[in-house]
Amino acid sequence: MSLFIDILSDGLFAAVAAMGFGSISDPPLRAFPYIAILAALGHAARFCLMTLCGVDIVSASLVAAFIIGSGSVYFGKKVACPMTVLYIPALLPMVPGTYAYKTVFSLIMFFQEISSPTKGSGYLQEMIFNGAVSFSVLFMLAVGATVPVFLLRERANSMTRGSRFI
Amino acid sequence: MNTMTDADMTGGQVREITDFIAKYLSYMLGAGVHTSRVVRNSKRIGEALGVDVSVHTSQKTATLTVKEKGGTHMDTMVVDIPAFPISFEWNADLSALSWAAHDKAMTLDEIRAKFDSLVSKPGMNPVFVLFMVSLANASFCRLFGGDMLAMLVTFTATMIGFFTRQHLTKKKVNHYIVFIVSAFVASICASSSLALGIDTAEIALATSVLYLVPGVPLINGLIDITDGHIQIGISRLVNAFMLIVCIAIGMSLTLILVKDSLL
Helix, strand or coil: CHHHHHHHHHHHHHHHHHHHHHHCCCCCHHHHHHHHHHHHHHHHHHHHHHHHCCCCHHHHHHHHHHHHHHHHHHHHHHHCCCHHHHHHHHHHHHCCHHHHHHHHHHHHHHHHCCCCHHHHHHHHHHHHHHHHHHHHHHHHHHHHHHHHHHHCHHHHCCCCCCCCCC | CCHHHCCCCCHHHHHHHHHHHHHHHHHHHHCCCCHHHHHHHHHHHHHHHCEEEEEEECCCEEEEEEEECCCCCEEEEEEECCCCCCCHHHHHHHHHHHHHHHHCCCCHHHHHHHHHHHHCCCCCCHHHHHHHHHHHHHHHHHHCCCCHHHHHHHHHHHHHHHHHHHHHHHCCCCHHHHHHHHHHHHHHHHCHHHHHCCCCHHHHHHHCCHHHCCHHHHHHHHHHHHCCCHHHHHHHHHHHHHHHHHHHHHHHHHHHHHCCCCC
């Protein structure tokens, strides 16, 4: 039961995070509910894969992004929004921000310990670790969400055709 | 199809179409739409007006050539890409405009009038955005395992930090400086959680700057790369990376002040 609540709250907070970070980039108001649903589905799926199945963060992000991308094909037509308008905000909570700035931190710490070979190389290793994780997660997020576009070219590229919102 | 295609166009008409499409695509690129969509939409509008459009894009300028279908008139133009804030609303509206132009055979004047009305729609209320971003960052703190108090600190710190960012951006301060200062302000506010002795203070501190991470340009850059627009994709990634370095600099100032160590 507590696991169920964990999954639910993960989805809920991811939905709030997606709407909030998305609102910086001025999405149409009609898109907000769908951004929330997609973000909740994707993030909860990643949470399940990582905690229940022990999948690594990179592969789990790929699956989550694929779910979000496929969902945006369906919802995009409904609210006449290009897929990116729905899936980019929904992906934002999964962007590896902490790994990204820790990459820079490890580099700075490497400079600090440059004269000590053991400590210095430890930080260098950490930099490669953080950099590799952040780039791979980001790459998988973009690729996972774009695969549905490649599979359904016609439909994916005519989301806003006949829009009644302009 | 448009009546313009029936009779031969004059050079002046081609020039007018070029002017409009140049403006259209520079607005879309400036508002952070990924490249392949901008190119596709511009070609679609060109199709509706009876011209072939080819576009070359780079980070700060775009070049386009417009050629009359089956005729001899053509026009080439280099256009500066204005730096608008990212707008998904424009992305959706201007894409819909390209389809409307294509399906309803609108004339150039009609398309231009519609375009002007779409881009002059007011954006989202800044106070609402401020509240939403703070709420989002607090939820983010929770996702990383922070408790209620840590969430509260993150909420407040984000609010102050994002307000700083909005204010400095309005004053047209260089955006690298905006990012360094906002990251510093948000993290120094969040470091109050260390002094307050909150259990998950570290998490509050670590998540307080995440509202600054340029997620949209990062994802856009990779979408461009997967679409084959590799040069502009890399430019976007490099741009976003510079901003991440700025976030790290701002935050490291706080960490050196309060913790004396970065990691």
